[in-house]
Amino acid sequence: MKIHDTIAQVLKNKNIDTVLSIGPDDTVYDALKLMAEHDVGALLVLSDGxxxxxxxxRDYxxxxxxxxxxxxxxxxSQMMSSPxxxxxPEHTVDECLEMMTRHRFRHLPVVxxxxVMGVVSIGDLVKWVISQQDRAIQELEGYVTGGYPA
Known part of the structure; x- marks a missing residue:
């Protein structure tokens, strides 16, 4: 099942107002504290926005x-992955899943x-796929049982 929904839709659904980030000159300790505080596995590193x-x-x-x-x-800056x-936001969920799988990373910034608009994780995308599959199954069940609108 292909998921052609956009990453903009996924970000909107996450309903997160701020992008968690750290500066390149901050310490890794401060970054780890921030990750633990917000229960996330990665932070974007922003320099002058x-x-x-x-x-x-994983980098740590x-x-x-x-x-x-x-x-x-x-x-x-000594430990971050760069570039x-x-x-x-126009990329599709399928495109992002393929990119993340091919390059073996779990977090993908959205610009x-x-x-910078945010970041999506492999978990965010898997949840999105599961919800879309559930919706498709419900629609098919409705069709099979005669509850599907003509």
């Missing part, structure tokens, strides 16, 4: 813990004409 990177728990585990970089002394792949 522009997307300059992304810092994920692989570039911080395993390489012995202390989080209180390490700058976000960052991003999508526009529009006005700048």
């Amino acid at each position: 522009e997307l300059s990177g992304i810092l994920s728990e 585990a692989r570039k911080g813990v395993l390489l012995g970089h202390p989080s209180r002394e390490t700058r976000v 960052v792949m991003f999508v526009s 529009g004409r006005g700048g």
Whole structure:
């Protein structure tokens, strides 16, 4: 089942007013605190309002813990992933799922004409697909049982 809904629809459905971000000169410790506070797995790294990177728990585990970089002394810019792949709000859920699967990342920034609009996670997209499949099943059940409007 193809999902041609746009990422703009997914962002609207998330109903989140602010984009969680951190600056490149902030410490990784501050970033981890912010992630824990908001129960998220990644933060966008913004420099003067522009997307300059992304810092994920995976980045911290692989570039911080395993390489012995202390989080209180390490700058976000030293550990963030950059350059960052991003999508526009017009991209479809299917396009984003394919991109995330192919490149093996879990968070995808959304950038529009006005700048950074948000981020979608693989979990956000899987939830969207499941809800669309549920809706399709209900419509098919209605059709099979005669409750479908002609």
